[in-house]
Amino acid sequence: MVYQLTYRRPSHVPSSRESISGEEKQKSINDSITSGSSCMSAGIPEALSFDRIVSGGVCPPCTVRDFMNYLMYIEHAAENLQFFLWFRDYSARWEQLPQSERVLAPEWTQTQAEAEFTGIASTRPKRANPQVAALLKGTDFAEGTPKSTVDRADPFNTPPKLSPTDEKRDLMSDYGSSTDEKSYGSGITHQSVAEQAFGDAGMKWKPFTAQPYREEVSRIISIYIAEGSPRELNISARERSAVLHALQSTTHPTAFRSIIRTVEYSLRKQAHPNFIRWTICNGNRPRVVFARGLGIAGIIVGFVADLLITLSHASRPWRVIPFLGWFIGIATLIAAWKGMCVVLHGLHHRHLRPWELFSNDADDILDEKLLSRESFTSQTTNSYEDEPWIARYGKRNVVRKIFDRQIWVQEPALRQIQDTIFLQAVLAGFVLSCIFVGIFCAVPRGNFY
Structure with missing residues (x-):
């Protein structure tokens, strides 16, 4: 089950310091x-x-x-x-x-x-009375005189x-x-x-x-x-x-x-x-960038294949074959542009977050416990630069980050959102692929080889 095909994920809301009344x-x-x-x-x-x-x-x-x-x-x-x-x-x-x-x-x-x-x-x-200000003009007690000056000038200012x-x-x-x-x-x-x-x-x-x-x-x-x-x-x-x-x-x-x-x-x-x-993004950033690269590669393969077939002696039906490259590339790129990896989505999985990867107890990731009252009244700062997972995660190479551990997405509403985005990417990939392949089919063959 999916939401409407016109669904759009939440827009990023920047932090604002606007003056809004209570x-x-x-x-x-x-x-x-x-x-x-x-x-x-x-x-x-x-x-x-x-x-x-x-x-x-x-x-x-x-x-x-x-x-x-x-x-x-x-x-x-x-x-x-x-x-x-x-x-x-x-x-x-x-x-x-x-x-x-x-x-x-x-x-x-x-x-x-x-x-x-x-x-x-x-x-x-409050602004001083104009008459008083005129009398004090030119003295150490005039409006705008630094407080330190007044303190030195007034012998009675204890x-x-x-x-x-x-x-x-x-x-x-x-x-x-x-x-x-x-x-x-x-x-x-x-x-x-x-x-x-x-x-x-x-x-x-x-x-x-x-x-x-x-x-x-x-x-x-x-x-x-x-x-x-x-x-x-x-x-x-x-x-x-x-x-x-x-x-x-x-x-x-x-x-x-x-x-x-x-x-x-x-x-x-x-x-x-x-x-x-x-949260809609099911992959970490290296995986999403990798998926975008695969999408662009699929589009390039489809374009080059259609171009070579069009310039050859092959008949028009052969130009439909690169449709698969166009379709996979465009659908993968659209999904990745929204932070989703289609392979992970096919399994309804997501990558573990860096702070989850190195948890002492893996079951803590799945077990939701109420946050303790002591954690709200602790005077320790929210700084996390010294947490062990930062150094350990930084030592991982890019390939290992791309294929990090996965876990099942339990929330049904989130899976429903991801299904909707995946369907949107598939339909957009199909329509655009048909358009691009149709353009190549309409061009006369080149007969260059």
Whole structure:
């Protein structure tokens, strides 16, 4: 069974830093959730929707673990999915808390969130009164004078006493490189990192330790939200300040509203389509390039054979024989251009990814396990340059990469997409081959030999 012959695989969505309002993001997310047809129009069937993937309703190679590996090794943005999965788990655990604990951390309403955004915008420097500016013109206190100059000129400007948070700033410079699971280093804990984040946002730390999950929230701030954190989310300074203002007062899941929309929007509208597009490819890059070369070679063989027959004394029916070379070459080239190897597709196989090839336990590739909560709250970075498979895979020669280990494609919806692309390539190869062979048959024979 295949999809419509007009099917097109998802287009590549580049990473965008466009300024989109929270309402537009939320509307786009809601449309993505409620409209299955919108997914199919983008080349993604309902069976491979974002919600089905993150809820564990698909088979390899489209599982949430495969999605995480793609974001880790291909797009280098695994922190978005890690934070999103943590937030889903956190929200579920919050709903299971007793009412006596939940009342300690009230909901952060939309009105409060909008008020915080307005307050953040109002903190921008205001232009001085024109009359005052005229009086101060030419002095060290005129508008635009560097702060350091004013400090030297004002004998009454006594530097404020450093707070304990400020005194720790020098110690915080290298916390992102720590790999210790309990703390960032000697005397530097997740709470101190959270204090640093609040200090950078111009707020004082209010340790409402009685609120549920306050320690875990401090850990999340130090891992995903604070500037320079190990898995810092790609959010704006305004969004960071808004979420910190909210977390200063409550640990309710609604406090993360300002950034969870950005994270979910990025996952649904950019990472998910790119993941499906990448997963459709059943061969690694050396195999796909090799398949393209075979397709071009088949086309060249068909063209040369038809040309030689046309220039000879042979009759026209002989010119149909190169049709096979044209057909195989064009069909192979079209399929390879979309990232598919027709030989692997005939077996419904795919190549193992480089990070799967050197797994200590081959069964881990087939066994889908829930990602642990500890992996979401680990302060280790998403860097993978030191993983052993990189050096081992780099030592493989090209021929071995072309014929790497294969595995069966388990997800039916993905096989259906690949069947559709294969059928499109076959039909296009047949039609174009008929046209090219027909052109050669219409040309009078050359009688040169």
